Amino acid sequence: MATNTAPFPALLGPHHLVHRPTSPEAFLLTAAPPVRQSFAFSGELPVTHPLFGDSPSHFHDPLIPLASLRQSMLFAALRYFRVPASRHAVVASASAAITGLEAWRRSDSRAGIVLELVMTPLDVVGGVPRGLECEAAVLIDGERCGTAASRLAFLLDGVYRNHRETGRRQSEESAAGYAAPSSSGLPLPGQVGHLHAGNVLVGLPERTGTEADAExxxxxxxEAAAGLRFEADAPDEVPPLLFLEVSRQAGLLAAAELRGFVPSHAVLSRWQATFRGFAEPGLPLRCTVREGVRRTDGRVRRDAEGRPVTELRLTFLQGSRVVARISASVLQDC
Known part of the structure; x- marks a missing residue:
């Protein structure tokens, strides 16, 4: 068993990424053949982190598993799967879900988190994968309570630059004829799941559509989103965690607006995203939110414990260009 402490940003307290090799050479070479491999990540959940600890909610932050999973994938790609450091790691898709709410409740004592990771190399050429897929079970203090998954693509510099330039040009051209909605200000931090105004990333929404199909x-x-950056993020890219954090903030505010949920007692319980291009810093970015499929009687869906759950569809756009589509669920703890 090989143990390594990955160069993660200050997401957690002490943390480790452990490779569980399936072949003898992995013990000797501290590397892995380009086949399915198992890992385990462990750490302490933060209490005073400026983002992950800044919440009036009674729950641990659901961003932590995906942030930890992404960092684990990047480290494993370089160390175990021999992906060259010159390749650009691009998030193609990601998802997370809470499967056991009780384990996510915060207490006065420190809690530990474990991710049981399975990573599968994709499109292997010359022993080097061009992509990496990861699925994880999430455990808090030994209790299975969630899942997380992601798929990365590793792009050559020329391919990456071409995608970036094409996307930026399309965004600039479509934004030129698009009148951005004027925001009437910022929501209060508590409306979007935070305590401090510096963590508010969205403005108050503009509402369009009908009562039955509001958007x-x-x-x-x-500018505020630029601060949501960690060690592995390129300085000229929109941080990948931005989409999850904005989904959470917009989702909580939308659930309150559309269904009367109380943000301090609500949690983003499911999140699934596919990315269709790069969002470019310096260009206006907006997120639209609609409810998912409604019940015919108009009532909100309830989970197995009888708690209200609203399904949301989120779209991230620059101009008219879609950069991400997301489906999410917000659960009201009552």
Whole structure:
């Protein structure tokens, strides 16, 4: 068994990534053949982190598993799967879900988190994968309570630059004829699941559509979002965690607006995203939110414990260009 402490940003307290090799050479070479491999990540859940600890909610932050999973994938790609450091790691899709709410409740004592990771190399050429898929079971203090998954693509520099330039040109051209909605200000931190105004990334929404099919359009505060950056993020890219954090903030505010949920007692319980291009810093970014399929009687869906759950569809756009589509669920703890 090989143990390594990955160069993660200050997401957690002490943390480790452990490779569980399936072949003898992995013990000797501290590397892995380009086949399915198992890992385990462990750490302490933060209490005073400026983002992950800043919440009036009674729950641990659901962003932590995906943030930890992404960092684990990047480290494993370089160390175990021999992906060259010159390749650009691009998130193609990601998802997370809470399967046991009780384990996510915060207490006065420190809690430990474990991710049981299975990573599968994709499109292997010359022993080097061009992509990596990861699925994880999430455990808090030994209790299975969630899942997380992601798929990364590793792009050559020329391919990456071409995608970026093409996307930026399309965004600029479509934004030129698009009148961005004017925001009437910022929501209070508590409305979007935070305590401090510096963590508010969305403006108050503009509402369009009918009562039965309302759409909320949230401008994203690009300057504030620039602070949501960690060690592995490129300085000229929109941080990948931005989409999850904005989904959480817009989702909580939309659930309150559309269904009367109380944000301090609500949690983003499911999140599934596919990315269709790069969002470019310096260009306006907005997030639109609609409810998913409604019941015919108009009532909100309830989970197995009888708690209200609203299903949301989120779209991230620059101009008219879609950069991400997301489905999510917000659960009201009552």
């Amino acid at each position: 909320l359009s949230f401008p994203v505060d690009a």
